[in-house]
Amino acid sequence: MVADDTEPNRRDVLRLSGAAGLAGLAGLAGCSTTDDPATDTATEEPNGGGGGDGDDEETTADDGGDGDDGGDTGPYTIGMVDSLTGSLSAFGQRNQRGKDLALADVNEVGIGGRDLEIIVEDSESQSQAGVSAAQKLVNQDGVPFVIGAVGSGVSLAIYESVIQGTDVVQLSQNSTSPDLTDFPGLLRMSPTGSTQSTALANIIGEDGYDSVALAWVNNDYGQGLAETFREEWDGEIAYDQPHDQGQSSYSSTVSGMANSGADAWLFITYQPEFTSMAQEAYSNGYEAQFYGADSVQGSDVLDNTPEGSLDGMTIVVPSAAVDQDNYQAFASEFESEYGESPTSWSAFAYDCVVTAALSIATADEFTGAALQETVRDVTRPEGEEVFTFAEAMEVLGEDGSPDDIDYQGVSGPIDFDENGDPVGFLQILTVEDHEYVSSGTIEG
Known part of the structure; x- marks a missing residue:
């Protein structure tokens, strides 16, 4: 799977994704929701199909995100709740930079010929605003995968109010509270505090x-x-x-x-x-x-x-993992783009995006239920160690499974345990x- 020569180059993709991410990308069209936001689940058929048997507990979202039937050529769209404002906004800025670099790397290769897009919503570094942001992403935009959030209290509030009881995957980029270990359905990229x-x-x-x-x-x-x-x-x-x-x-x-x-x-x-x-x-x-x-x-x-x-x-x-070659390449690109060295928070956000992309690439369909089956496995030590998204896609080929790869993040080995915590x-x-x-x- 390689990028089409007619696609924008990597730096163009980076700049476009950064501007689009902060403004909020176009959401998935054709999304239906239930009256109860806490039990709503977003799903999407791989070929733009509807909800199958019409079960009211399942909602459907178009592939294309452009208001038409989309087929299977439109972008895969996921969500991100980040601290764009408030007391944790310094971390949010680092997250956005890491996210933008990861999007550029993913879209340079593509996921089966399709791009990845991320709708970014602001938590304002507060729990209630974070819940509102996640409700918008899940219930209106119909995303099956949410990256978020920074503060542990915000992440937990999102999980308990929006994610728990659905098939939507939540992967926090920065939350470190030990209490999150008690919620194995809430994954996180940064190690427990x-x-x-x-x-x-x-x-x-x-x-x-x-x-x-x-x-x-x-x-x-x-x-x-x-x-x-x-x-x-x-x-x-x-x-x-x-x-x-x-x-x-x-x-x-x-x-x-x-x-x-x-x-x-x-x-x-x-x-x-x-x-x-x-x-x-x-x-x-x-x-x-x-x-x-x-x-x-x-x-x-x-x-x-x-x-x-x-x-x-x-x-x-x-x-x-500052000694790994993939981290050093990430740090070099980060410094070239932003004029300063990255922090671990940028690296965690980068790995959230790549992990989400690999989960999509190895899932049977673009639904929360299918992504739940792959998100842990793409970083398991049983697979072949891969250090970049491009390397992972090369190993996967046309019909690879999540067990075939062990993504070694720029933040280091991930290897989510049974509680959703990574090695750190x-x-x-x-x-x-x-x-x-x-x-x-x-x-x-």
């Missing part, structure tokens, strides 16, 4: 501290990582309090941590919230050894905190001269 909490407990102890002040954001992400940390930490937790997102000040959190007497402070929160805390700690002259989970790290944090105020901080983040890697970062420096990796 429980590995972060365990690593942080070990690192803080190895650094010689026996007392810690713990500040965590009051949602599924913060609660899950904080709970695991408590289980793994052998010392004293002198301060253990939640905080809400989007507060104008976190002075009470910072003063509480300072008054606890703990010399090690652990932040399980998001970039805007941590930035405010770090600013307030610095302005009040508080000194402590800072530690953080993945969501406190980012260029925006460094840009908005005083020079040197974070030096010595240690952060544990999910890591891509963690990277240890320290802040030196107000820059993030890698100081080691841990296999999750």
